[in-house]
Amino acid sequence: MLGSLVAKPIGDEKRLEALRVTDLRADTFRGLVDRQLDGAYRLAGVILNDRIEAEDAVHEAAVAAWRGFAGLRDPTRFDAWFRRILVNECRDRLRDRARRARDGVSRKLIEAEHPRIADASEATAARDALDRAVVGLTLDEQVVVTLRFYSDLTVPGIAEVLRIPEGTVKSRLHHAMGRLRTALEVAER
């Protein structure tokens, strides 16, 4: 009886301490995510070519990151870790989109649903053709090309984000650039 009386305040203190830790962790998480939110949204927007889906992807990535945040051993690695989660989320969404297209949803419908983010005044036939060619790349190639030419990551940097060998990154870039070059040449003829 005496033991339980003594144990109760200790249990409350532990709970309060746990809440304090959780709050501290949440504040840290908010600060870390907010710091790179613009970059994350831009990267998702470029990969997905859809503002609304980019918002959803960043939000989903943030939810996933929070769920795994307690297990992140090195907070200094947060940016790369979060970018990896975001890129994976974007890749999942591209895969879903491709599956829907395969299941009979026409490309036109998808584009109507997800309007392209394009400035019509800047658009040229060649660039439009190149844009379409990017969409025609495989999902992995689209991601690698975006990380290379939008985020300006090096091949080792891309390999780290995607957790794939550098050789695989080079191979994907090589194939992607070949197809994009062909598309550009055809458009300029």
Place this chain on the structure above:
Amino acid sequence: MTGQPGDPRLEDELRTVLRRRDPGAATDVLRSWVQDVPEEAESTKPSQLRRPFAAVVGLAAVILVAVIGLTAPRHLGPATGPGASSPVGTVASASAVESPVGAFDPTLQGPGVSGTDDLSPAIPVVLACAALGILAMTVRGRRRFFPAIVAVVLAGWAVVAALIPVTVLDSGYGLGLNTVRAPQVPGSGEELLYELAPANGRFSVGLYLLADGLLPIRIEGIVSPLFGRDPRSFLPEMMPTALWIDREPNGGMSGPIRPFTPFDMPRSGQSIWLVGRAGACALGSAFDPSNPAPVLGFQGIDSLDVRVSVLGWPRTVHLTLRFRLVEPERQSCPEPTPEPRSSPSAKPSSR
């Protein structure tokens, strides 16, 4: 780096293309969502479950909206107006007994008289609004506005179509087949009509309908008095069997007529003819209206449940008739016999 060094132009073009996709800085909405992630993630179900859940709810909402969309136009389709061409032969006025045989058929059963009430779409609408509301809360981003807008439109339609008061009035009547007006008791305002058709014979009476309300009303018919009653307790009573529409302009009761089809109520009103079958115990023309005392009893009709639709929403309006139509009954009533379908006792061309 790209495997094809010396291709700076392609890389520049590619950078330009990718920059065109750049959506700019994160929106305030996204910033707010992300700030809420720690609380939200602790309190909500795993996000992996959200998509299948949204898909199921969305499918349910689509099915319900489709059901509503398929049923409502039934009450909104092109109405056969009171003045439209007649699918059946026509006759002249109620007094034109010599009209062509086969034009007005008092034995015709069914048009305008429904054995059931229309199912109200209220339950599908409530379920659809609930599903759309859940969907709007589940879906992220601006997509949530779509189910929310559909739900608001649906709820608005339901409230307006189901709750705005409408009235159907009977502002006049006409004597038809086997109906006579009773001598009025001095000082009494009651309008009493006797139905003097022989047992299981046919009678008709004209009604001049007027609609009152802010919204257009479509008349769909009347609900049979048998609706909702136990068939085992059925008595061989006088019974409405069909409605006919009088096509005389200005709502008169002497124009050609045609079997009832749903119509949009004109502002000026519309005359219809209620055709019915006399009860098995009807006394018929042996009844003397000036001396009603020896009769065993009376049964009668003094109101109807009118099926209407307002903006596609089916409703039932209780219509109190301006008159009471009563049928004198014999003192000794034989067991009811099956109704003779092919030998109406009424003159076929009279209303």
